[in-house]
Amino acid sequence: MKNIYNQRLQKFADHLAKIKNHPEEGLFETVTLVALEEHRSIYYDVKYHHWVFEELPACYDEWGYDGKYGNPLWENSDQEKGTVTSVLEFFNLKLDEFLHLFDVNGFQNVLSFGGDKLNEMSDGSAIARNIVEIINRRMEEV
Numbered sequence: 001m002k003n004i005y006n007q008r009l010q011k012f013a014d015h016l017a018k019i020k021n022h023p024e025e026g027l028f029e030t031v032t033l034v035a036l037e038e039h040r041s042i043y044y045d046v047k048y049h050h051w052v053f054e055e056l057p058a059c060y061d062e063w064g065y066d067g068k069y070g071n072p073l074w075e076n077s078d079q080e081k082g083t084v085t086s087v088l089e090f091f092n093l094k095l096d097e098f099l100h101l102f103d104v105n106g107f108q109n110v111l112s113f114g115g116d117k118l119n120e121m122s123d124g125s126a127i128a129r130n131i132v133e134i135i136n137r138r139m140e141e142v
Contacts, residue, residue, distance in 0.1 A: 022124070053072045
């Protein structure tokens, strides 16, 4: 089953690597994600490029825009949970993987995952490199 998630990630990496100067570049979204560790909650304010998830419907047939808010959404997701939850589920990402792939505040763990520290100037190819590194790490775990 892991293979399907890696194939999805690879397809998205290939798609993002081709994007230069996206028209919505410079627009960001922030979402608060919560990790439960040792009976305590750790909150992460994750800032990510808005345009990245807007590309999902262009890349996958099973993605579209929800009718209520117009946000990108995987067809198997609950629209009330939003785009980020759809991304986590569609790619079967753990929180630390999501942070490494998309956060521009520096939550990347390059020692564990490789790739680049992302920032507000990171482009599609930088995000794609991090995706490829996550796939490589997942393959090593098998």
